[in-house]
Amino acid sequence: MPKIKIPPVLRASVGGEREVDAPGENVRDVLHGLVSAHPATETQLFGGDGELNRYVNVYLNDEDVRVLDGLDTAVGASDVLVILPAMAGG
Amino acid sequence: MSPSGAELIRKVKSEITETDPQVVHGLLNNGVAIIDVRDGEEWAQGHLPGATHVPRSFLESRIDGVVPDHAQRVILYCASGNRSALAARTLSEDLGYETVESMTGGITLWKDRGYEVEVPKTMTADQRERYSRHILVPEVGESGQQALLDARVLLLGAGGLGSPTALYLAAAGVGTLGIVDNDVVDLSNLQRQVIHTTGRIGVPKVESAAETIHALNPDVEVVQYQTRLDASNIMEIIEGWDIIVDGVDNFPTRYLLNDASVRLQIPVVSASILGFDGQLSIFKPYDGPCYRCLFPEPPPAELAPSCGANGVLGVLPGTMGLLQATEVIKLIIGAGDPAIGRLLLYDALAATLSEVKVRRDPDCPICSRPPESITDAEMGVFPDYEAFCAAAG
Numbered sequence: 001m002p003k004i005k006i007p008p009v010l011r012a013s014v015g016g017e018r019e020v021d022a023p024g025e026n027v028r029d030v031l032h033g034l035v036s037a038h039p040a041t042e043t044q045l046f047g048g049d050g051e052l053n054r055y056v057n058v059y060l061n062d063e064d065v066r067v068l069d070g071l072d073t074a075v076g077a078s079d080v081l082v083i084l085p086a087m088a089g090g
Numbered sequence: 091m092s093p094s095g096a097e098l099i100r101k102v103k104s105e106i107t108e109t110d111p112q113v114v115h116g117l118l119n120n121g122v123a124i125i126d127v128r129d130g131e132e133w134a135q136g137h138l139p140g141a142t143h144v145p146r147s148f149l150e151s152r153i154d155g156v157v158p159d160h161a162q163r164v165i166l167y168c169a170s171g172n173r174s175a176l177a178a179r180t181l182s183e184d185l186g187y188e189t190v191e192s193m194t195g196g197i198t199l200w201k202d203r204g205y206e207v208e209v210p211k212t213m214t215a216d217q218r219e220r221y222s223r224h225i226l227v228p229e230v231g232e233s234g235q236q237a238l239l240d241a242r243v244l245l246l247g248a249g250g251l252g253s254p255t256a257l258y259l260a261a262a263g264v265g266t267l268g269i270v271d272n273d274v275v276d277l278s279n280l281q282r283q284v285i286h287t288t289g290r291i292g293v294p295k296v297e298s299a300a301e302t303i304h305a306l307n308p309d310v311e312v313v314q315y316q317t318r319l320d321a322s323n324i325m326e327i328i329e330g331w332d333i334i335v336d337g338v339d340n341f342p343t344r345y346l347l348n349d350a351s352v353r354l355q356i357p358v359v360s361a362s363i364l365g366f367d368g369q370l371s372i373f374k375p376y377d378g379p380c381y382r383c384l385f386p387e388p389p390p391a392e393l394a395p396s397c398g399a400n401g402v403l404g405v406l407p408g409t410m411g412l413l414q415a416t417e418v419i420k421l422i423i424g425a426g427d428p429a430i431g432r433l434l435l436y437d438a439l440a441a442t443l444s445e446v447k448v449r450r451d452p453d454c455p456i457c458s459r460p461p462e463s464i465t466d467a468e469m470g471v472f473p474d475y476e477a478f479c480a481a482a483g
Contacts, residue, residue, distance in 0.1 A: 008365045009393050018440070044393060055389040059446045067449055082446060084435070085393055086385040087362040087369055089402060090251045090339040 002030050004081045013040035027058060028071035030081055045083070057084040099172050106178045109191040111200045114138070114165055123157045123164045126197075127177045132169065136207035138200065141167075146177050153181065160187050167193035167200070211236055217309065221263055234423035235263060239309065241422045244268040244331040246319060246347065248295040250407030251337030251361055251414065253285035258415040260303040260310045264422070267303065267310055268331060271295040272318040282404035319343055321470055324350045333421055335414055336360040337407075341388035346470025348373065348381035352457050353464045359417045361410040366403050366438040368410035371429055371448060372417055375457060378430035383451040406438055 001021045006014050014020055015038070022037070024030035031052075035042045047053050051071070058065045059082040065073045075081065093101065114124065118140055126137050127146040137143065144152050146168070157164055164187055166174040174192040181187040193200070201207060213221070213235070224230040224238075241264050245252045248271040259267060273295050275286040283295075290298040296314040303312050315327055319338070328334060328350055336347055336358050344360075351358045357374040360381065373380050388394060413434070420426045432445045452458055456468075 008367055009389075053389075054387040055385065055393070057385070057446075062444075062446045064447065064449065082435075084433075084446065085389045086341070087364045087367070088339060088341045088344055088388070088394060089362050089364040089400075090247050090249055090337040090407075 001077060002075045002079045002081060004030065004034055004083060007083055007085055009085055010041055010044060010083065013044065014038045024075060026069075026071065026075055027060065027065050027073045027081065030075050031058070031071070055085060057086075058082070059084060099175060102179050103171075103175045103192075106175055106182065107191045108171070108175070108194045109165060110194050111203050111205060114167070114193050114200075115203075115205050117165065121163075123162055125153075125156065125164060125166045125177075126168070127166050127174050128168050128197075134210060134212055136197075136209045138167065138197065139206055139208045141208075146173050149177050149180060150185065153185065153187075157187070160185070161189070162187075163189040163191075165191045165193055168196045170196040170198050172196075211240075213239075217263075220307075220309075224262070229425040230423055234425070237422050237424075238263045238419065239265040242266040242268070242330070242332045243335060243418055243422075244270065244328060244333070245335045245337065246270050246343075247337040247339065248283070248285060248299040249273070249279065249337060249339065250282045250363065250402065251411040252335070253283040253299070254408045254411035255335050255337065255415045255418070256299055256303060257285055257306065258412060259418060260307045262415070262419055263307065263309055264418075265310065266313065268313040268315065268327075269296045269299050270315040270317065270319055270327060271299075272316060282402065282407050284408070319347070321346060321466070324469070325354070325466075328356060329354055331356060333418055334358045335418060337411065337414070341394060342470060344381060345388070349456050349464060349469040351375060352380050353461045353469070355461055357421060359414045359421070361414050363402055363406050363410050365400060366406060368406055368413075368436040368438070370410060370413050370417070370434045370436070371432060372421070374428070374430050375461070379448045379450045380454060380457040382456050383454045384433065384448045386451070403438060406436075409436060409438070 001023055004020050004022055006018055006020060022030045022033035024033050031045060045056055052058060060068060060073055061080055124138055124141040126133055126141045126143045129145055133143045142156050144156055166177050168174040171192060171194055178190045178192040182190040221235045224235050225232050243259055243264050245256050248269050256267060275290045275293050275295055275298050277291055279286060285302045286298045294316050296316045300312040300314055303310050317323060324346055334351055334356055338344055352375040355375045357372060359372050361370040417429055420428055431448050433448050435444045456464060
């Protein structure tokens with residue numbers, strides 16, 4: 001099952017986990033799997049139009065899904081999705 | 091009867107090709123190897139721009155390292171054209187170089203013609219000792235150390251990230267460090283901002299940082315900007331610096347810095363920290379992506395907590411700040427693969443350093459356009475800027 005790496009700002013919404021497993025064959029399904037299990041993540045990941053929020057970067061392994069097929073990008077069982085918000089701390 | 095020295099030189103000159111300084115002047119930076127065969131002291135007083143120093147006494151042993159291709163055109167010179175004539179004969183007759191010339195009249199005639207001379211900078215005995223461990227590293231060496239001494243690096247913030255970066259860049263001998271910070275030292279800073287001290291609580295951070303840097307390395311000139319970077323002063327402050335180190339603690343300034351640095355085409359070594367996590371990348375305008383290509387929009391305030399609100403492990407900015415300092419030094423000395431087009435992710439709790447690719451956005455509102463077309467009014471602006479700043483307080 002694909003893994004999702006959870007950034008610090010979202011960990012409170014997933015019970016403090018740093019990494020969760022979520023089923024799915026594309027990015028959309030995997031992220032929706034995350035949202036089903038942890039509804040508090042929905043508004044942080046998705047806008048009202050069902051698209052990823054612009055301020056959330058999602059990588060399939062090390063590649064931005066926006067340069068792949070976006071939410072339709074195929075995900076294999078051994079892949080890792082990295083959710084990456086910007087941080088500004090200095 | 092053996093010829094006199096003067097007769098030998100005349101004979102050699104008749105057998106080699108001599109080239110006038112005017113012709114050599116036209117060949118500077120033109121793929122021709124220009125070799126100065128004089129002694130070290132003569133070289134130190136000035137040489138032809140772009141020339142390489144191979145003393146005649148080391149000619150045979152060193153020339154292959156400097157000009158490995160024996161078909162490359164080589165022009166030799168000395169003070170007046172005698173030693174270079176003898177050296178030219180050695181290269182062509184003994185070592186098989188195919189196109190070798192000696193510059194007529196040497197550097198003396200070159201100067202008489204009014205052509206420019208480059209005077210190499212030399213380190214003092216103290217500097218050689220101070221930087222000896224750098225000079226021993228092949229990737230740095232004497233030329234790399236000189237590049238560090240000549241470099242001008244601007245640090246935005248003398249806080250968590252800026253403190254370790256400034257300390258190590260100063261120790262490394264970066265000749266001019268600019269520091270922009272409007273804060274004063276606070277007791278709660280000292281858990282991580284190691285350039286400041288307990289005795290300097292209440293002192294402006296730029297002053298405190300300058301004092302520490304001067305005590306560490308008097309070679310370093312510190313330019314203090316005790317101000318908050320904003321749209322009204324950013325162009326004036328950042329212009330003329332070779333590299334900017336971004337350690338600011340808020341999104342509006344990061345976007346503003348991005349836009350101004352793209353406009354002025356200054357590379358930014360950027361890092362950010364929160365909790366146990368750090369991110370680092372170099373944004374080198376037009377060579378790689380910019381900050382907006384990576385993060386087109388900042389997250390809303392509730393997803394963008396600050397270190398002040400959420401805390402940070404004190405060591406973490408040390409780790410990330412020193413990764414920044416390392417990237418700065420690599421850029422200056424031209425060594426290795428800089429973190430351009432890559433975002434490094436340090437997870438201190440997991441003890442992992444991973445990376446993701448960052449691509450240039452062909453539709454980037456800033457770096458998809460020529461730098462001169464970016465206006466003052468656009469700089470640092472992003473959608474919902476007003477709401478963001480209001481929410482951020």
